[in-house]
Amino acid sequence: MELDLAIKGGTVVTASDTIRCDVGVRGERIVALGENLRAQREVDASGLLVLPGGIDSHVHIAQPSGPGVVMADDFASATASAAAGGNTMVLPFALQQRGTSLRACVEDYRRKAENECYVDTAFHLIVSDPTPEVLGQELPALLKDGYTSFKVFMTYDDLVLKDRELLDVFEVARRERALVMVHAEGYDAIRYMTERLEREGRTAPYYHAVSRPEIVEREATHRAISHAELVDVPIMIVHVSGREAMEQIRWAQSRGLKIYAETCPQYITLTAEDLQGPDMDMSGAKYVCSPPPRDEESQAAIWEGLRSGVFQTFSSDHCPFRYDSPSGKLHPNGRSSFRWVPNGIPGVETRLPILFSEGVSKGRISLNRFVELTATNHAKIYGLYPRKGSIGVGFDADIVLWDPNRREVIRQEILHHGADYTPWEGFEVTGWPMMTLLRGQIVAEGGRIVGAKGAGRILARDVSAYAAPSGT
Numbered sequence: 521m522e523l524d525l526a527i528k529g530g531t532v533v534t535a536s537d538t539i540r541c542d543v544g545v546r547g548e549r550i551v552a553l554g555e556n557l558r559a560q561r562e563v564d565a566s567g568l569l570v571l572p573g574g575i576d577s578h579v580h581i582a583q584p585s586g587p588g589v590v591m592a593d594d595f596a597s598a599t600a601s602a603a604a605g606g607n608t609m610v611l612p613f614a615l616q617q618r619g620t621s622l623r624a625c626v627e628d629y630r631r632k633a634e635n636e637c638y639v640d641t642a643f644h645l646i647v648s649d650p651t652p653e654v655l656g657q658e659l660p661a662l663l664k665d666g667y668t669s670f671k672v673f674m675t676y677d678d679l680v681l682k683d684r685e686l687l688d689v690f691e692v693a694r695r696e697r698a699l700v701m702v703h704a705e706g707y708d709a710i711r712y713m714t715e716r717l718e719r720e721g722r723t724a725p726y727y728h729a730v731s732r733p734e735i736v737e738r739e740a741t742h743r744a745i746s747h748a749e750l751v752d753v754p755i756m757i758v759h760v761s762g763r764e765a766m767e768q769i770r771w772a773q774s775r776g777l778k779i780y781a782e783t784c785p786q787y788i789t790l791t792a793e794d795l796q797g798p799d800m801d802m803s804g805a806k807y808v809c810s811p812p813p814r815d816e817e818s819q820a821a822i823w824e825g826l827r828s829g830v831f832q833t834f835s836s837d838h839c840p841f842r843y844d845s846p847s848g849k850l851h852p853n854g855r856s857s858f859r860w861v862p863n864g865i866p867g868v869e870t871r872l873p874i875l876f877s878e879g880v881s882k883g884r885i886s887l888n889r890f891v892e893l894t895a896t897n898h899a900k901i902y903g904l905y906p907r908k909g910s911i912g913v914g915f916d917a918d919i920v921l922w923d924p925n926r927r928e929v930i931r932q933e934i935l936h937h938g939a940d941y942t943p944w945e946g947f948e949v950t951g952w953p954m955m956t957l958l959r960g961q962i963v964a965e966g967g968r969i970v971g972a973k974g975a976g977r978i979l980a981r982d983v984s985a986y987a988a989p990s991g992t
């Protein structure tokens with residue numbers, strides 16, 4: 521068979537297997553796995569791992585984040601950063617702003633992304649205004665158009681859903697087979713803590729973490745699970761930060777409920793202490809994200825959950841703001857209280873190296889589990905499998921060549937995102953992406969972007985088998 525590309529001499533890793541073989545590509549797809557494949561274009565992968573391109577199913581790009589606040593990435597910079605970090609697909613959010621049509625919001629994001637992306641993208645929706653029109657017509661129509669998952673929030677003034685609204689939204693998801701992602705932190709408890717801290721004059725960025733302790737996340741996680749059980753709908757609890765919320769999820773899973781869970785690099789590498797900065801100063805804002813990072817005991821719990829299967833996905837929750845900017849972390853209002861510091865940190869480019877280094881290189885998880893947590897499960901859960909998420913005949917040739925022994929120090933100056941800092945400045949890793957291929961074409965190589973802007977497509981997704989209710 522005539523091949524366009526052969527990746528030769530590497531070790532192919534999937535969620536279940538590790539095999540020495542060549543990978544043959546014709547057009548955009550993998551058409552052969554075998555020995556001694558020959559092609560017009562050959563890439564020498566000896567000494568390297570041949571992994572499915574990373575899929576990051578939780579990133580925020582060009583999302584409105586409050587008055588005067590601007591996200592640091594557009595679709596071009598975010599997807600370039602993703603590609604340089606070994607990813608071939610990202611799933612950002614199309615956020616519905618209250619009082620507006622969900623469809624109009626989606627079209628708006630599509631316009632921003634069209635002809636801008638270096639890797640493939642597909643949008644989740646964020647439902648913030650579940651009117652009868654949205655629940656009855658817009659959402660079902662969008663789900664049929666391939667937007668098969670959406671996120672809901674249990675906190676934030678502009679986004680929070682009341683319990684009754686959550687239940688109504690869950691019911692639509694059950695009926696339409698959509699996968700719901702839940703941001704589980706309790707609105708009222710955060711309000712209470714925030715006002716108490718502000719009264720006491722405790723307003724530095726560090727108190728962001730104090731205002732959202734684990735109990736706040738645990739309570740909301742329990743409530744989300746209970747509502748999902750009542751309706752009988754599977755849900756994905758995103759960005760789980762520590763032991764307390766995780767125990768709720770484990771409990772639900774042990775009872776046979778379809779509760780899925782995601783965690784992120786910040787919860788295995790950062791702690792609330794990082795928000796203190798050197799001197800309880802504004803530099804702690806660089807680490808303000810929600811939920812906040814916890815402590816070392818929680819990090820250990822998250823590792824246990826990654827190993828034992830409580831978590832299905834490991835995403836970045838890339839949500840970049842510039843630090844040294846009045847439209848970013850140093851927004852003028854943020855000096856009066858942590859409550860006005862934009863929530864989120866950049867991480868789409870560093871997700872894979874951090875999990876590989878801390879997980880695989882340090883012997884905490886297997887290589888196959890790494891692939892499952894960073895690519896395969898994202899494709900399966902979000903309706904992209906068997907097109908994306910593995911290396912096998914028929915899959916898109918979305919591949920990253922990975923050097924398991926390469927040592928790097930994460931530094932802002934080597935990254936491609938639009939932020940002006942990384943929370944992992946100086947963090948040492950073993951294992952690094954050397955080449956990223958999107959549907960058979962090289963997008964990033966040796967830390968340089970060589971792909972074409974606009975080569976990334978906006979994809980529709982299938983309904984996910986993971987979204988099927990357990991009952992009838």
Ligand code: DUC
Binds near residue numbers: 703759811
């Ligand atoms: N939730 C996210 O998913 N990302 C950033 C901030 C937030 O609250």
Ligand code: ZN
Binds near residue numbers: 703758759810
């Ligand atoms: Zn969230």
Ligand code: ZN
Binds near residue numbers: 742
């Ligand atoms: Zn309870």
Ligand code: ZN
Binds near residue numbers: 578579837838839
């Ligand atoms: Zn997020």
